[in-house]
Amino acid sequence: MGKYNQYVQIGEPEAPNAGFDPAMIEIAEKNEKVLLVLEDMGGPGLKWFTENAPNRIIECGVAEANAAVICGALASEGFIPVVHSFDFALLARAYNQIRQSILVDRFNVKLVGRGGAWGDTGISHNYVETLGFMRCLPNLIILSVADAVEAKKAFTAMMQYVGPVLIRQEAGPVPPRIYTEDYPFQLGKAYFIKEGRDATIIATGLMVGIAVKAEEILEKEGLDVGILDISTLKPLDEEAIIKASVETGAIVTAENGITIGGLGEGVAAVLCENAPCSMVLFGVQDEFSQSGRDSDDRGKLAMHFALTPEDLAVSVREAIAKKK
Amino acid sequence: MAANEKLIQELHSKYVAVLQNMFELLDNSLSGHTGGSMSMLDIIIALYFHHLKLNPPDYDWPERDRVVLSKAHCCEAIYSVLVEIGYVSRESLKGYNEYRETFQGHADRWATPGMDYSGGSLGQGLSFANGLAMAEKLKTEMNPPVSEIPQFLPRLKTKHNPAYRTFCILGDGECNEGQVWEAAMFANKYKLDNLIAIVDYNKFSLDGPTEEIMPMAPFAEKWAAFGWWVKEINGHDMAEIINTLELANNLYGDGKPKCIIAHTVKGHGIPSWEETHVHLARGVGVEVGVAEGRKIYG
Numbered sequence: 359m360g361k362y363n364q365y366v367q368i369g370e371p372e373a374p375n376a377g378f379d380p381a382m383i384e385i386a387e388k389n390e391k392v393l394l395v396l397e398d399m400g401g402p403g404l405k406w407f408t409e410n411a412p413n414r415i416i417e418c419g420v421a422e423a424n425a426a427v428i429c430g431a432l433a434s435e436g437f438i439p440v441v442h443s444f445d446f447a448l449l450a451r452a453y454n455q456i457r458q459s460i461l462v463d464r465f466n467v468k469l470v471g472r473g474g475a476w477g478d479t480g481i482s483h484n485y486v487e488t489l490g491f492m493r494c495l496p497n498l499i500i501l502s503v504a505d506a507v508e509a510k511k512a513f514t515a516m517m518q519y520v521g522p523v524l525i526r527q528e529a530g531p532v533p534p535r536i537y538t539e540d541y542p543f544q545l546g547k548a549y550f551i552k553e554g555r556d557a558t559i560i561a562t563g564l565m566v567g568i569a570v571k572a573e574e575i576l577e578k579e580g581l582d583v584g585i586l587d588i589s590t591l592k593p594l595d596e597e598a599i600i601k602a603s604v605e606t607g608a609i610v611t612a613e614n615g616i617t618i619g620g621l622g623e624g625v626a627a628v629l630c631e632n633a634p635c636s637m638v639l640f641g642v643q644d645e646f647s648q649s650g651r652d653s654d655d656r657g658k659l660a661m662h663f664a665l666t667p668e669d670l671a672v673s674v675r676e677a678i679a680k681k682k
Numbered sequence: 683m684a685a686n687e688k689l690i691q692e693l694h695s696k697y698v699a700v701l702q703n704m705f706e707l708l709d710n711s712l713s714g715h716t717g718g719s720m721s722m723l724d725i726i727i728a729l730y731f732h733h734l735k736l737n738p739p740d741y742d743w744p745e746r747d748r749v750v751l752s753k754a755h756c757c758e759a760i761y762s763v764l765v766e767i768g769y770v771s772r773e774s775l776k777g778y779n780e781y782r783e784t785f786q787g788h789a790d791r792w793a794t795p796g797m798d799y800s801g802g803s804l805g806q807g808l809s810f811a812n813g814l815a816m817a818e819k820l821k822t823e824m825n826p827p828v829s830e831i832p833q834f835l836p837r838l839k840t841k842h843n844p845a846y847r848t849f850c851i852l853g854d855g856e857c858n859e860g861q862v863w864e865a866a867m868f869a870n871k872y873k874l875d876n877l878i879a880i881v882d883y884n885k886f887s888l889d890g891p892t893e894e895i896m897p898m899a900p901f902a903e904k905w906a907a908f909g910w911w912v913k914e915i916n917g918h919d920m921a922e923i924i925n926t927l928e929l930a931n932n933l934y935g936d937g938k939p940k941c942i943i944a945h946t947v948k949g950h951g952i953p954s955w956e957e958t959h960v961h962l963a964r965g966v967g968v969e970v971g972v973a974e975g976r977k978i979y980g
Contacts, residue, residue, distance in 0.1 A: 390824060413823060416816065416872075424809045424864035431813020434798075437820070455861075458803040459810055463791060 361577075365542070366551050368570060369535035374563075375527050377509025378402040378470070382440065385517045386411065392517070393432060393439045397425045401442035402470060402513070426452035426460060426467075433465035438517065442527075445473035445485035449492060449524070460522050461497045468516055469524040474564065475614040475647045476530025476659055484647035490619025492524060493592050499545065500591040502526040504566035505536040511543035512589055519545055526563060526591075530614065531655035533567025536587075548595035550602075554584030557608035557678050559670065560599060562588040562621050565612040565641075568655050571667035576674055583674055588621060596628050603633040608677040610638045612670055614663075617641040636680040638673040641665075684928060685921035689732065693920055696731045696766065697723065698979050703762035703775055705972045707785070711778040712968045717960040718853060719759035721884035721917070721946035728923040729849060730763045733931075741769045741796040747846050748814045750799040752807020753853035753882065754789035755962075760797070761785045769796035805859025808879060811850035812868050815877040815939075818844050844876040844934065851880050855887025858896045863908065866939075870909030873937035878930050879910075881941065882917065884948040886959040905941040917944025951978070 362368070382403035386392045387410075394407045396417040407415045416432075418425035422443060429439040441448065448471050449456065460467045473485035492500060501516060501523060503509040516523040536551065543549075551566070552573065561569040569585045576583045586602050588594065603609055609629065611622040622639030629635060642663050650659030660666045700723070708714050729749065730736070737743040751760055758778065764770045770784055777783030786793045788802030799810050827842055856862065869877055881901075889895055898904065905912045911933060915922045923944070930940040949955025952971045955963065963971060 393820075413820070418864075418868060419871075421861075421864035421868070423806075423861045424812070424868055427806045427809035427861075427865075428813040428816065428868070431810040432817050432820075435814060435817035435821070437817060454803055455806055455809075458800065459806050462800050 362552050363550055365538050365540060366536060367538050371532040372506045372535045373532050374503045374505050374509045377503065377506040378513050378527065381510045381513035381517070385514065386414070389438070390414070391437050393437050395425055395429050395432070395439045395441040397422050397441065397443045397447060399443040399447065402440060422447045422452040423455045426455035429467040430459035430463065430465045433460070433467050434463065438466055438468065440468040440470065442470035443472065444483050445471045445488045446483060449488060450485070453491065457495060461495055464497050464521050466520050467522050469522070470527055471524055472527045472529065473615070474526070474528035474530055475642050475663055475665065476528065476564070476650060476652050478649050478651045480649040481646050484649075486615040486642045486647050488526070489591065489613070489615055489621065493619060493624060497522060498592065499523045500526070501589060502563040502591050503589060504563060504587050505533055507535065507537040507539060507541055508543060508587075508589055511541065515543055515545045528564045528614065530564050531567070531652055531657065531660065533564055534570065536566060536570065543589065546590045546593055546595060548589065548598040549587045550598065551585040551587055554606050555582040556606060557581070557610060557674050558584035558586055558602035558606045559610050559612055559674060560586045560588055560602060560621070560625050561612040562591060564614055565665075568665065568667050568670055569612055571655065572670035572674060575667060575671045581674070581678065591621060591624070594624050594628055596632065599625055599628045600633045603629050603635040607681050608636040608674075610640050610670070610673045610677050613641040614665060615642055616644065618644065636677050636682070638677045640670055640673045685924040689924070690920050693727055693731055697727045700727060700762045700766050701975060701979050703765050704758055705975055707758055707762060707775045707778045708968050708972050710776045713779060713962070713964045714758045714968060715755040715961065716758075716952070716955055716963040716968065716971060717886065717948040718753060718756040718882065718884060720950045720952060720955060721948050722753075722756060722851060722882040722944075723759050723950070724918050724920055725851070725880055725882065725923055725944055726759050726763055728920060728927060730767060732924060733927045734849070735846065736767070739768045745846050748798045748811070748848045750807045750811040750814065750848065750850040751789050751797070751801060752799075752811070752850055753804070753856055754799070754801025754807070757785070757789040757797075760789070761794070764794065764796045770794065804853070804856040805861040808850050808852060808862050808865035809868070811848045811877055811879070812865050812872075812874065815848040815869070815874040816872060818846055818848065818876055819872070819874070821845060847931075848877050849880065850877065851882060853887070854881055854883045854885065854892050854898070855895070857881065857898055866905065866908040866910065869939035874939045875934050875937050878927070878940040878942065881943045882946055883943050884946045886948045886961070888961045902943055905943070909938065910941045911936070911938040912941045912943065914943045914945065917946035918950055951975070
């Protein structure tokens with residue numbers, strides 16, 4: 359087991375998104391109420407639906423506002439619509455529709471949003487601001503996954519939960535596999551990949567893989583740094599966050615989006631009220647993203663935004679130095 | 683059933699009763715979207731007291747026809763009906779727009795028994811109606827009924843009647859919203875012949891005449907071009923409303939969504955509201971209109 363906690367075994371690089379399709383298919387096979395709503399941007403399990411249940415594909419075309427409201431109505435009649443697109447289309451274009459026709463009534467709609475700092479699609483598509491405008495919405499659960507195992511488990515948990523959920527799908531540096539197959543994912547619970555004494559990195563999504571590498575750098579310097587994987591971005595697991603603060607006294611949040619309204623500010627709010635400590639908010643500063651074909655974590659966009667493992671290690675040292 | 687003198691008489695007495703409820707509601711709130719509520723009131727009466735398949739007081743009856751009030755600011759007209767058909771207690775008329783009351787400022791399905799749609803952000807209702815109509819098609823396909831219900835929609839064109847029909851009431855100003863036309867395309871694509879949209883074409887929105895604010899002519903042709911069956915009617919002629927609803931109903935099975943464009947008058951029936959094309963009446967504007975209404979309708 360080594361330095362990591364149970365269910366953690368750092369493995370070969372693997373895209374987290376690989377976990378979505380099998381989870382979707384497994385559930386769709388069992389439950390005919392699961393529908394795939396399309397916005398001309400594909401979706402999880404599309405091939406399976408096309409071959410096995412074409413009547414359960416509802417293609418709305420490039421009309422996201424209409425699609426979001428249709429999802430709400432289908433859910434009001436007992437169906438479980440899953441809809442996928444880029445954050446800018448799925449969430450930002452249809453923001454008011456998601457609020458009014460899904461969240462107000464807590465309809466059982468599952469949103470799969472593609473975003474984050476990385477991607478070759480440019481400033482229009484690489485949404486770094488998503489959490490800032492989605493975390494403030496009542497009635498919505500937001501999930502973000504670190505690897506393919508967590509992706510499959512989180513997707514399954516999302517489908518079993520009755521109510522609106524957004525699960526994030528990120529492009530960018532392919533993280534190592536982090537969890538073993540028997541990892542017990544729980545909605546609303548963060549997981550300590552490793553506990554530390556000197557500081558804790560509280561990371562989400564692709565940044566968990568980068569946190570694992572940053573920890574390796576810091577370990578060589580004799581620092582004992584913990585890693586907490588925040589897979590449920592809303593509601594935050596306050597208990598785990600407070601534990602990390604109390605036990606290490608130095609917190610670095612790590613996200614591949616703008617920290618304003620993101621994980622960083624969310625964790626800061628929890629700690630301000632409950633267990634203030636030395637803190638650094640690591641992520642994209644107040645800036646839009648652009649194209650970048652980074653497939654490893656030391657690519658050009660990672661360098662531009664200072665999101666590499668080395669940069670994260672610098673922030674951890676800073677948080678430790680600020681400790682009283 | 684086609685319109686006849688007796689039915690028209692009956693519906694007129696319902697109209698008066700509902701109007702009394704609305705006046706009581708306005709007495710208490712002194713605020714309401716009275717212009718648009720009055721313009722669509724004849725249509726609402728025809729739907730709720732004649733055309734819709736309902737099972738009061740079971741407002742959640744799975745086979746009830748769904749009504750999506752897309753112009754959800756005009757909820758006071760429907761609220762007044764819901765009291766009359768017994769979904770909601772008369773007491774609720776006193777709490778319009780008030781904290782934790784049944785009758786919220788805009789339609790809210792969790793607050794008000796009998797409302798199928800939470801609205802207020804214009805342009806979304808037709809999409810919601812699409813979803814409901816689509817759900818009906820899917821449910822019927824997944825679980826076909828074992829036998830036809832003889833008294834409801836005895837049709838020859840299709841194997842089965844719809845489990846329920848979906849009605850959507852839109853405002854004309856609302857049709858400025860691009861989403862309405864996204865929804866119109868979708869209904870055509872999926873052949874939602876179980877969906878009937880009714881546009882309350884009262885020609886005025888908040889800032890003024892809809893044709894000045896955003897010209898939409900040729901309006902009926904637009905719907906037709908989007909693949910809809912369209913019929914223009916006088917929205918204050920009860921016989922024409924009833925006959926058109928029945929006509930649209932009898933076309934079920936043709937694979938076309940239906941759009942009834944009802945030419946109406948904003949503030950219809952209340953002189954001061956008609957004159958000012960009132961959108962949102964408050965205070966004295968409500969008091970004067972209600973007093974006029976009580977004089978006319980007793």
